[in-house]
Every structure is written in structure tokens, then in C-alpha cells.
Amino acid sequence: MTEYGKVLRANASPIPGLTVWELPVHGDNRGWFKENWQREKMVAAGLPDFAPVQNNVSFNDAVGTTRGIHAEPWDKFVSVATGRIFGAWVDLRAGATFGATFTAELDPSRAVFVPRGVGNAFQTLEPNTAYTYLVNDHWTPDAQYASVNLADETVAIDWPIPLERAELSAKDRAHPRLADVTPIPPRxxxxxxxxxxxxxxxxxxxxxxxxxxxxxxxxxxxxxxxxxxxxxxxxxxxxxxxxxxxxxxxxxxxxxxxxxxxxxxxxxxxxxxxxxxxxxxxxxxxxxxxxxxxxxxxxxxxxxxxxxxxxxxxxxxxxxxxxxxxxxxxxxxxxxxxxxxxxxxxxxxxxxxxxxxxxxxxxxxxxxxxxxxxxxxxxxxxxxxxxxxxxxxxxxxxxxxxxxxxxxxxxxxxxxxxxxxxxxxxxxxxxxxxxxxxxxxxxxxxxxxxxxxxxxxxxxxxxxxxxxxxxxxxxxxxxxxx
The missing domain is CATH 3.40.50.720 (NAD(P)-binding Rossmann-like Domain)
Incomplete structure (x- = not known):
């Protein structure tokens, strides 16, 4: 459930650079309002000044819609506009933390900053869920991307809605196991x-x-x-x-x-x-x-x-x-x-x-x-x-x-x-x-x-x-x- 009156702050995760953000949401009889991304305040609170160039919106009408696990060569800031989602992240960057995982629920009062090379996946927990994400690069075919299978036994994500009952794309079901993933190299x-x-x-x-x-x-x-x-x-x-x-x-x-x-x-x-x-x-x-x-x-x-x-x-x-x-x-x-x-x-x-x-x-x-x-x-x-x-x-x-x-x-x-x-x-x-x-x-x-x-x-x-x-x-x- 969306919480009102939070203080803006960042919470660290086991994945280096991935932070969960508590967002102040202001509500009354008309609904609610929040500053979804506020550069000056968030940078002062520890968010990298990642210079987003694109804002995307994903809408999911059914509970259990599951997307991912995808890693891109850019940073993203993900925030829920309406509804609630279960998020899962896997570090797919080359290095000692390759394969590290983290999960959390997101709602309008909680967002996440996902650094370049960290795979992310979302599963909707309420109908008519929409989330937005800011990214600091445009998609291009010559960039290096990575994906890992949602059901990978090594990653072992405990999905709230079992994957056999979830709504997945055929492409996501066919992603490789972690052992077969080519790690995303550092910049x-x-x-x-x-x-x-x-x-x-x-x-x-x-x-x-x-x-x-x-x-x-x-x-x-x-x-x-x-x-x-x-x-x-x-x-x-x-x-x-x-x-x-x-x-x-x-x-x-x-x-x-x-x-x-x-x-x-x-x-x-x-x-x-x-x-x-x-x-x-x-x-x-x-x-x-x-x-x-x-x-x-x-x-x-x-x-x-x-x-x-x-x-x-x-x-x-x-x-x-x-x-x-x-x-x-x-x-x-x-x-x-x-x-x-x-x-x-x-x-x-x-x-x-x-x-x-x-x-x-x-x-x-x-x-x-x-x-x-x-x-x-x-x-x-x-x-x-x-x-x-x-x-x-x-x-x-x-x-x-x-x-x-x-x-x-x-x-x-x-x-x-x-x-x-x-x-x-x-x-x-x-x-x-x-x-x-x-x-x-x-x-x-x-x-x-x-x-x-x-x-x-x-x-x-x-x-x-x-x-x-x-x-x-x-x-x-x-x-x-x-």
C-alpha cells in the first residue's frame, strides 16, 4: 500500500549501486501527488546525477504480468505511477558480485535506481499497474545487452505468483540460464x-x-x-x-x-x-x-x-x-x-x-x-x-x-x-x-x-x-x- 508522508531517502541493497528510494507522497480527498524525480534533492540525497534522456511508461492490466530479467548498458530510475509491483534484480556485470540478487516491492511511494548492467524484472501485484522509468541512453543495436531466465535455479527468485501461472512473453521464457550469460563489462x-x-x-x-x-x-x-x-x-x-x-x-x-x-x-x-x-x-x-x-x-x-x-x-x-x-x-x-x-x-x-x-x-x-x-x-x-x-x-x-x-x-x-x-x-x-x-x-x-x-x-x-x-x-x- 502507498505510504504518505515519507522522508526522501535512499536504502542500499546487496547489489552495488542499486538503491531503493522512499518517496514523499502527499495525499488528500482528491488523490495524491509526488515529485517522481527531482534532480537537485535526489542528487543531494545520494542519487547519481545520471542525466536521463528518455522517459518510458509500461502499463500492465493483469495481475501476474512478468517482464525480464533484462540488463541494459544504461542506468534507469523506476517508479510506480499506479498499482504495485514485485521487483527482482540480478547483477549481470562482470566482477565479484556477478549473480547477486535482490527483491523488493514497489508502489507509488517507493522507487528504485538500477545501475547499468544490472538485470531487472517486474511482476504486477495489482491490476492496471503502470510504472515509469527514466533512462540515460537510447536503445541501439550495437550495444551489449544481457538477459537471464526468470526461472533460473541459481538466481532462485521467489516470485509471489508462480511463473507457471504468470503472464510471460515467449522471449522471456527462452532466456539463458545464468551460467550461459556473458557478463556486461565495465565502462x-x-x-x-x-x-x-x-x-x-x-x-x-x-x-x-x-x-x-x-x-x-x-x-x-x-x-x-x-x-x-x-x-x-x-x-x-x-x-x-x-x-x-x-x-x-x-x-x-x-x-x-x-x-x-x-x-x-x-x-x-x-x-x-x-x-x-x-x-x-x-x-x-x-x-x-x-x-x-x-x-x-x-x-x-x-x-x-x-x-x-x-x-x-x-x-x-x-x-x-x-x-x-x-x-x-x-x-x-x-x-x-x-x-x-x-x-x-x-x-x-x-x-x-x-x-x-x-x-x-x-x-x-x-x-x-x-x-x-x-x-x-x-x-x-x-x-x-x-x-x-x-x-x-x-x-x-x-x-x-x-x-x-x-x-x-x-x-x-x-x-x-x-x-x-x-x-x-x-x-x-x-x-x-x-x-x-x-x-x-x-x-x-x-x-x-x-x-x-x-x-x-x-x-x-x-x-x-x-x-x-x-x-x-x-x-x-x-x-x-x-
Whole structure:
């Protein structure tokens, strides 16, 4: 029976993400009224902001009409308009809860939110029953659907009206047993820029996750006019954009400026529109170059930005665009070292060849290894940390580039005194072509990422491991005569 005067609240179920909602129904001598779905109130009470695109109504005139068990690749919010139904749900998603079941009665004062991939079935308990359901995608033949037989012995639903006396369709009677059902996979994650240094690190950190896809620029061009057509985006949950224009000095040239704005702003705007339209989480990599480097303290995530050069300006513009996406992580980092050409490998090469380098000693910061950066990204996504901006660098003491060069020389067994410290101005005095201004302070405060449960590696320790690995690999190659 419909209950009046309930307080809006959600009740959890044994199936993750499936919640039963108690709805306030207001009645008098004329009948009753309820807010069937009220986005602001329900989201505040814990309902996912699932962005419905279609409202359907199902009418059943006879008691015992039974439909299901069907799982679709979308979320739905089901509420009874009149009558009463017995609901049964079976988790058909791949994972540890595959096959989990839950049942409950629904009436106008009780609704249910059914997440993507959970099979649902309804049996009417009163004549002239009608229920409505909001869904956040349209039916399409190329999506993956799943069904399980209403009489499956493993699921073992205790139907109020035995199925032999119920009204079923021939199709529902013929659905497969649970053992023969192909589970619905999780929504996918797409990593862009998969061939770069961070992209390679993300491949390593997600090596155990089969639903992560990777794309290089040749496979996924952010400047393409129609990103919508490149994927069936309702099957995706997250885009990690590890692609960017990072040639800091070349960005100061006319051609480089155009390329930097195209990749770091125009492309990001296209991704932001896509993520907003399909409710995707967008992970965006930011840079210390969005600051002017004049701070005496480590930069906080919400400190005012003031980029000095074109590269920093494009990264700052990209940050502002991504911040408009409802589900976003802006991961701000600095002094990145990954698998490929980088500062540490350059210093090792100079040391081995007997060259004594002059290295800048008036820029302060901390190294960030792509392995740590990739680990932080996965942590934010796996723990569903609050959306927003997070600084991620190595932890420990603040250093200069000259300090790091001396550490590299020492760790590799060379005399660190061979490294001469010079100012940024001195270093670039003889440079040919435009040189981008560098922030003198690139130190980022790590309190927020640490409060989210992530512990950045100590930069000195990971540098030592990195150098020893590089030296051992070089020695191995030498022994083999490579």
C-alpha cells in the first residue's frame, strides 16, 4: 500500500549501486501527488546525477504480468505511477558480485535506481499497474545487452505468483540460464597520447585492467571535427588525456604557437564538450608553467595563475576549460621524467662522455617520475576522490636542476663537481631561436593529494632507483657489445 508522508531517502541493497528510494507522497480527498524525480534533492540525497534522456511508461492490466530479467548498458530510475509491483534484480556485470540478487516491492511511494548492467524484472501485484522509468541512453543495436531466465535455479527468485501461472512473453521464457550469460563489462577508460612518456607509464599501471584502451594521435586526433563518431561513448566512463604539445621553447615561434594552441586548447575544448555531453570523467594533465614562479611558498591548487610564456598560457587556458566539466581531475605536475629523452638521461650521457655540463641553479622544484604520476591518476579514479585539481610531484626536499645533475653524477659514480651551476639567463645567453621564460619556483604543495590518500614517492629515492636501473642497463648493453 502507498505510504504518505515519507522522508526522501535512499536504502542500499546487496547489489552495488542499486538503491531503493522512499518517496514523499502527499495525499488528500482528491488523490495524491509526488515529485517522481527531482534532480537537485535526489542528487543531494545520494542519487547519481545520471542525466536521463528518455522517459518510458509500461502499463500492465493483469495481475501476474512478468517482464525480464533484462540488463541494459544504461542506468534507469523506476517508479510506480499506479498499482504495485514485485521487483527482482540480478547483477549481470562482470566482477565479484556477478549473480547477486535482490527483491523488493514497489508502489507509488517507493522507487528504485538500477545501475547499468544490472538485470531487472517486474511482476504486477495489482491490476492496471503502470510504472515509469527514466533512462540515460537510447536503445541501439550495437550495444551489449544481457538477459537471464526468470526461472533460473541459481538466481532462485521467489516470485509471489508462480511463473507457471504468470503472464510471460515467449522471449522471456527462452532466456539463458545464468551460467550461459556473458557478463556486461565495465565502462571503458580511454588513454590518449598512449605513445608518450606518461602514456607508457599508464600502460604499466593499468596492465591488469582489461577495459582500458589506448590511442595515439594517429588513431585519435583531438582536432578532428567530429569526436562523437570515433567511439560509442556511452560505453566509456573516463578519458585520460596524456597527449599535449610540450615543446616549451618551440611554442614561442609562430608555427609552434599555432600548434600549441591547437593541441592544448582547441583539442581540450573538444574533449571537454565530449565529456560533458556523455557524462565522462576527464583527466587532464596540467603544468607548473601556469604560474609565474615568483612565489616564496609552494603553490596551492587554487593559487592565481599567471603564465609567462605561450606554453604556460595554453596549459592555463586548457585548465580553465576542463574545470567546466562536471566530472574532472586536473593533475598539475612539474619536472617530469619518463621513459624516453629526459634530463636525467642527458646528464648520464654527458657524464659518461666526459662532458662537464653547466646546469641552471636558480630554478627550484621537485622531480616527478611518470610512474608516480600514473599511479596518482589511478588512485584518484579508483578511490573516486572529489573532483577538482590536485598537485602531483615527487615528495621530499626542494632542489634545483644543478642539484639534480650533481645527484645523477654521484649516483652513477662520477664526480659531482664536474657540474657547474649557472643562472637561467647565463644558460640561455648563447641560445639560437626563441627561448620560453621559465618559472623560478615550480614547487607544488602536495597536501591535497596526500589528504586524498595518495603518498607521492620521495624524489631522491625514485631518482636513485632510476639512475641505477639506467646504469645497469647501459653496462649490460656494453657487455653484450651493443
Amino acid at each position: 571503458k577508460t580511454l588513454v590518449l597520447g598512449a605513445g608518450g612518456q606518461l602514456g607508457q607509464a599508464l600502460r604499466d599501471v593499468y596492465a591488469d585492467v582489461p577495459h582500458v584502451e589506448y590511442a595515439n594521435r594517429s588513431e585519435f586526433d583531438l582536432i578532428a571535427t567530429d569526436l562523437d563518431s570515433l567511439r560509442r561513448w556511452r560505453d566509456y566512463d573516463t578519458i585520460i588525456n596524456a597527449a599535449a604539445y610540450t615543446a616549451v621553447d618551440a611554442a614561442e615561434t609562430p608555427q609552434g604557437r599555432t600548434a600549441a594552441w591547437a593541441a592544448n586548447v582547441t583539442g581540450i575544448a573538444a574533449l571537454a564538450r565530449l565529456a560533458t555531453r556523455y557524462g565522462l570523467t576527464l583527466v587532464h594533465i596540467s603544468s607548473d608553467y601556469v604560474f609565474d614562479g615568483t612565489s616564496e611558498q609552494p603553490y596551492l591548487e587554487d593559487d592565481p595563475i599567471a603564465p609567462l610564456g605561450v606554453y604556460g598560457q595554453t596549459k592555463a587556458a586548457g585548465d580553465q576549460i576542463v574545470a567546466t566539466v562536471p566530472r574532472h581531475y586536473i593533475v598539475r605536475t612539474s619536472w617530469v621524467i619518463g621513459d624516453g629523452k629526459n634530463f636525467v638521461r642527458t646528464m648520464l650521457s654527458l657524464a659518461e662522455r666526459g662532458i662537464n655540463p653547466s646546469v641552471v641553479d636558480d630554478q627550484r622544484g621537485r622531480l616527478t617520475f611518470t610512474s608516480d604520476l600514473a599511479r596518482a591518476i589511478r588512485h584518484l579514479l579508483d578511490t573516486a576522490a572529489a573532483y577538482g585539481t590536485y598537485n602531483v610531484t615527487g615528495a621530499g626536499a626542494v632542489t634545483t636542476w644543478a642539484d639534480i645533475a650533481r645527484q645523477v653524477f654521484t649516483l652513477a659514480g662520477y664526480d659531482p663537481e664536474r657540474v657547474t651551476g649557472v643562472t637561467t639567463h647565463e644558460y640561455f645567453t648563447s641560445a639560437k631561436g626563441p627561448i620560453a621564460p621559465r618559472p623560478a619556483c615550480s614547487v607544488l604543495d602536495l597536501a591535497r593529494i596526500e589528504a586524498a590518500g595518495f603518498s607521492p614517492s620521495l624524489a631522491d629515492e625514485i631518482l636513485a632507483d632510476y639512475v641505477h636501473t639506467e646504469v645497469n642497463a647501459a653496462q649490460h648493453k656494453s657487455l653484450r657489445g651493443i
